[in-house]
Amino acid sequence: MPPRLNILSLARAIPYRTKPQTQWLPRPAIRTATPQFRAYSDSKEPQPPAADRSTRIDAKPLPHVSEEAAQMAEITGTEGPDINQGTPVHEIVKGDKEAQEKLPKVMKDAIKMESNSTPSGTRSYSTMVTPTGGSGGFDMGLVNFDPPSAPTIPGLKFDMPTLPLPKDGHVKHRYDPMVDQVTNLLMRHGKKSIAQRDMALILEHLRTSSVPTVNPNKPLVPGAPPPSHLPLNPILYLTLAIDSVAPLFRIRSQKGAAGGGMALQIPVPLGQRQRRRIAIQWILKTASGKRHTGSGKGSYAQRVASELVGVVEGRSSVWERRSAIHKLGVSARSNIVLPRKR
Amino acid sequence: MPPMPPVPPPLCLKGVRTRLAVPTACFSTSAARFANPPPKRKGTVAPPKRGTRTLNVKKGKSGFTQDTGKRPVQGERRAQRKRIVLTNDNALEVPSLKDLSRSNALDAANEGRVMGFPADVVDALRAVDAFKPTQGWSLFRRPAALMRKETMQLVGLMKEVEGAAKDGQQRKTIRRVLSGDRMSGKSTLLLQGLAVATLRGWVVVNLPDAQDIVNAHTDYAPLPKSSPPQYTQDTYTANLLHQILKANGAILEGISVTTNPKLPLPLPANPTLKNLVELGMVNPEVSWPVFTALWQELLQPGRPPVMLAIDGLSHIMRESEYMSAEFTPIHAHDLTLVRHFVDHLSGQKSLPNGGVVLAATSRSNAPTSPALDHCVKVAEALQNSPDNLPRWDLYRNVDGRVMEVLKGLQDPKTTDLDVIQAGGLTKEEARSIIEYYAESGMLRHQVDDGFVAEKWSLAGMGNIGELERASVRLRM
Known part of the structure; x- marks a missing residue:
């Protein structure tokens, strides 16, 4: 396939037509994009320039570069450029100073931007952040902060995440679910920060208290680690304590079902979160009735x-x-x- | 001429009033005052004021009571608040942890390492109340601290003090104010200085908390023959002598009294400094003369260098809570102990056997002391950007005495009074301390560059207190 266009054979200025122009002047002369609205006075189809509507052949403007080349090719019987494809104006005017001067402003600017991508001016002020500490360096310690690169898979704005997602990857579920639940149940009057402080103090007490001696009559959940491991892993300690005393079901009282005004007591199984919730509430209730040992912020957490x-x-x-x-x-x-089996 | 109205009677008597036809009101409020109060209308009870507790007799789950436990017994709260725990039996022993010792305490190669304190130093530090309850000592097997850049700076100064003696000159007295952000480790830096001083055989005198000196919780009395009047704090001074003896017992026992001090109470024959201190310890009324006598002894040639330290400097840079006989507040510098410290800090008095005067500022418990703040800012600016010094705000009241004491901070080169800025850790230092946390079993995470950088930046570019919060304390 021959080249679409022989650039060297062009010996005249290129009549470049970006898009059909509207005729009315009060609109801005340079339109960078097609308008999003249509005035009532406009016709529905975009009109070609007035000269194009002329019936005189010599008054008609020259066709587009590619169109002209295609016409010439048709006359000469050779294969011309494909008109369905756009005209690569940048390629055509490359190196041709005279042609470049006649380009619209937008394209001129684009060529200018390409030629020197660095900004021309320098700022009179600094936007660098200076550290206040004594460490001296300018490293702000932003971890893995790379500007987002173009994703390799087309159609994606960012790269695909690496799977599996990290445990604390979701901002709302970044902490251990048990710690979250206990914190929320410790919370009074919506003061979560205080509940979080209490939670931290509880875990600190657990990790500094001595190794527990497990009573064989009150067995912990099966698969529990040896008690010597517990203080070093206070979250496990907390989970173990709560899961071990969590009831398996609650008793629902069905009014009038037993006859004679008596309520019929029906055991209802509970889910894991419900079981834990009941156990935590029992523990908090018992703790609030204990004798104070200290004062101030850590007192309740300690109990x-x-x-x-x-x-x-x-x-x-x-x-x-x-x-x-x-x-x-x-x-x-x-x-x-239970429903009867069939 | 119109007829005269009837003249009111001069006396207001019941009989007179009944006989007279015209009722006259005599001026008296007694009837209204002695009348019974109007009966309250029933059914209109004002709603309880906001914030007051009302009786909630509702039964069931909604009536939640958080605290039904008994209150602690007397004295227990304070004991709990002041309790200092220095060991956690559950924490793992760190095999790579080395101890500071007399030989390696001044070693520059310690920089960036976590060093443990030997048991006798821990006892001495505990005796001078250098450990604070808010610090995280209770999480680890035994006390240890990171030898950071600022610590090495301080240790270098102590080395300088010790080294000058070899030339046969009078040893240097170096004065430093520790400044820095909140939780940047100023008190721990002070503690490290005290520990190194103890190891090197210095006499350590620590005023553990400046607030306790000026908050009028201990007795005070005017010092006789002092003009303008100064005030002694006998109980506090006796307690301080007790602390000095506990921390420096071995040193004081080996030095005998040579100056023949004039004391109201007799000393035993051939007294040592220990006997002298014990005298002041058990007799608070002579504690101040004993303290001055002890100081005179320490200034004699051939005695060990002295480490004089205070924590919470801004408390003594203002008026104290004590009141004079004229019921005007006593300036903190009129208290003899504070005056003693401040004279050494300002350079008015020096330590001929060498020594370091350290004053740690505080950011969490610091009353306003504009003069101190300004002087510290100027000294910091002299180190950071000497061409842009802060100026005194003319609309603030200047405390002239404080300005006079701290004016050396504005000219550190000649006065040898300067600041040590406790800034953020470097990443290497942060890595070192995080590895120590992990080896102690208090941090369950793989320590790699990414993790260290994350914690370092979460901690505000290496603020050590925040670093501990972010990595060890389970705040979530």
């Missing part, structure tokens, strides 16, 4: 922590509440009416 230790060691009264619920559930299991 909650000692209650958690009491749970793991089997001393806490929460265990009795749990066994009472379970005992009641066993006796009331005959009240469960």
